[in-house]
Amino acid sequence: MRILVTGGAGFIGSHVSKQLLDKNHEVVVYDNLSRGFKKLINPRAIFVRGSVLEKEKLVRALKDVDAVVHMAAFIIVPESVEKPDIYYRNNVEGTRILLEAMKEAGVNKIIFSSSATVYGDPDKLPLTEESPVKKAANPYGQTKIEMENLIMKEHKHSGLNAVILRYFNPYGPNELHDPETHAIPNFIRATLKHEPIPLYWEGEQTRDFIYVEDLAAAHVEVLKLTGFHIFNVGTGEGTKVKEVVEKIFKIAGYSVQIQDLGKRSGDVGALYTSVERIEKELGWKAKVSLEEGLRRTVEFFKTLA
Structure with a gap:
């Protein structure tokens, strides 16, 4: 498969790209390097420097792509409190534009990098995928909820195949x-x-601290799925x-x-x-x-x- 990884020059994106390449997938890393690092881009990958806010560039990069792993997002919680508008534009608007570009390019599968922050302060532990999604404690968490909702809506509207992975605490x-x-x-x-x-x-x-290579492996596993799925990704x-x-x-x-x-x-x-x-x-x-x-x-x- 040919897979476009938004945010592929970042911490988790670099590990996901490597594991996809190791499984003989073609990888297009799509990243504007505002938060990513050129040195983390795997030399076997194709690199396109661009933002998820640039629809025409996205459409070109999505040519012949089979699936998107969407990881591009601003993630610093204190910054999101100070600059909620920037977080909404980059994370939520960026996802909306990406979904439009995917539809235009005929790409019908997305794996989305979400977060356990969508559960807010839980009533019961351990959390499951059935645990209620609550109003987030900060604007970053709220953008993840809204990004999930956009993807869910697109699945219902057009049959987009989508997997939402709610990460717990990655490190590595x-x-x-x-x-x-x-x-x-x-x-x-x-x-x-x-x-x-x-x-x-x-x-x-x-x-729940999860090693980044284990987390990356989950992205490779879900590529085979169709329909709509949500998974919590942690150690338990x-x-x-x-x-x-x-x-x-x-x-x-x-x-x-x-x-x-x-x-x-x-x-x-x-x-x-x-x-x-x-x-x-x-x-x-x-x-x-x-x-x-x-x-x-x-x-x-x-x-x-």
Whole structure:
């Protein structure tokens, strides 16, 4: 298959592109590099520099494409609070324009990179795909809900084949965001520099941390599906953030001070998923343990030091 990956020069997109190429798919990386990195683009892929807001360029890039993996989005939660209009335009309007371009180019399959943030503060854990979608705690999460709704509407209207993957907490090599707002890369960078680790809520929050290569593999698995599907993608296990810090110290062979940042508005106490549906329907499950994933991630960040 020939697959166009929007945001393919980003953290997760670079891993998805590699795994698709390894399975002998042709890959077109479509990215404007405003948040992505040219060095993360696999040399085996075709690269088109463009924005999801550029419809004509998208239509040209979609020529002879069989499916789209849509990962292009702004994702920094604090920035979304400061600049909600920019997030709405890039994420929601960009998705609407992409869907129009796909229809014009005759492309009838999309795999969408969504987020567990659509569940808001859950009433019951573990989360399942049947858990209610709530008003998001921040504009970034709200854009993911609206992007999902656009795709669902297009499926009902035109029969678009669509898979929505709701990610939990991905981590791993190639995470080069600037500024970085995700916990694990910040913890590892601070540890390697012997600087205090910034920690909210004394690390008592529970999250479902999934290694990026496992997450990428789910995108390859769902390509064969038709119709409309939603899957939560996590490990099925919740881990306290402070336990992650302890594991990083163990890998490093030393500990550093903790910088207690107190509470943070918009944070959810616990978030983890059941993986029953994705295991049952696809036979997919996360293979890399948290310890092994952290070890590989620490090794990656050491190469940047």
